[in-house]
Amino acid sequence: MAGRRDRQVPSVGERREQGDRLSVLRRDVGLSQSQLGARVGWTAHDVSNLEAGVRSVATLRLGTAVRFADALGMGIGEFSRCVLDVKPWPTDSVRALRSxxxxxxxxxxxxxxxxxxxxxxxxxxxxxxxxxxxxxxxxxxxxxxxxxxxxxxxxxxxx
The missing domain is CATH 1.10.260.40 (lambda repressor-like DNA-binding domains)
Known part of the structure; x- marks a missing residue:
């Protein structure tokens, strides 16, 4: 299908690595899976599935990812770097986007x-x-x- 590029979710290994990194962040801030889940509107089971790689952090909707970042006390950029292992890239010095x-x-x-x-x-x-x-x-x-x-x-x- 021409309009449906790259619809595949990350591999099981990638999902597990992301989940492991999320688990480390959660434990570093002293939260249980239940506590993190409560802060983002999820159950402990949902958080467990994310950390185990059953679900992918990379395919979370942005709004949900922002709630996770907030719950962990970080911005979305830092969350993405830590959990998705996104390497920094050169950016233009844009302070705000009009659109x-x-x-x-x-x-x-x-x-x-x-x-x-x-x-x-x-x-x-x-x-x-x-x-x-x-x-x-x-x-x-x-x-x-x-x-x-x-x-x-x-x-x-x-x-």
């Missing part, structure tokens, strides 16, 4: 180019630009979008 579309146009990128780089359809990128933003997007897609737009993750999500 995703404006940033994309400023960089001379088309909807199709951004969509291809992020692994979504052009209509998904268009939706992010004109609708309610990125809250429903998968964290891994938002990380990829930040790279394409050459901004920090915190800037992209308005933190």
């Amino acid at each position: 995703l579309r404006e940033r994309r146009v400023d960089l001379g990128l088309s909807l199709v180019e951004v969509a291809r780089s992020v692994g979504v359809s052009p209509s998904a990128v268009h939706g992010w630009e004109v609708r309610s933003g990125l809250g429903g997007a998968e964290l891994r897609r938002v990380v990829a979008l930040a790279r394409v737009l050459r901004v920090g993750l915190g800037v992209l999500v308005g933190c």
Whole structure:
């Protein structure tokens, strides 16, 4: 399918590594799975599945990932670096974004180019630009979008 690029979830090994890193962060701040779950609106069983790699941190919706980051006392950029092992990348010095579309146009990128780089359809990128933003997007897609737009993750999500 042309519009459905890279719909695969991370491998079991990647999910387990992410879960292990999340577990370490949770324990470092002194929270049980039940306590973390309560802070993000999940059950302890849900958190356990995330830490065990049954579910993928990378495919969490951005809004959920932000709640996890907040519960652990960190920003979404730091959360992504720690849990997804996202390496820092060079960013343009953008303090705030007026709009995703404006940033994309400023960089001379088309909807199709951004969509291809992020692994979504052009209509998904268009939706992010004109609708309610990125809250429903998968964290891994938002990380990829930040790279394409050459901004920090915190800037992209308005933190």
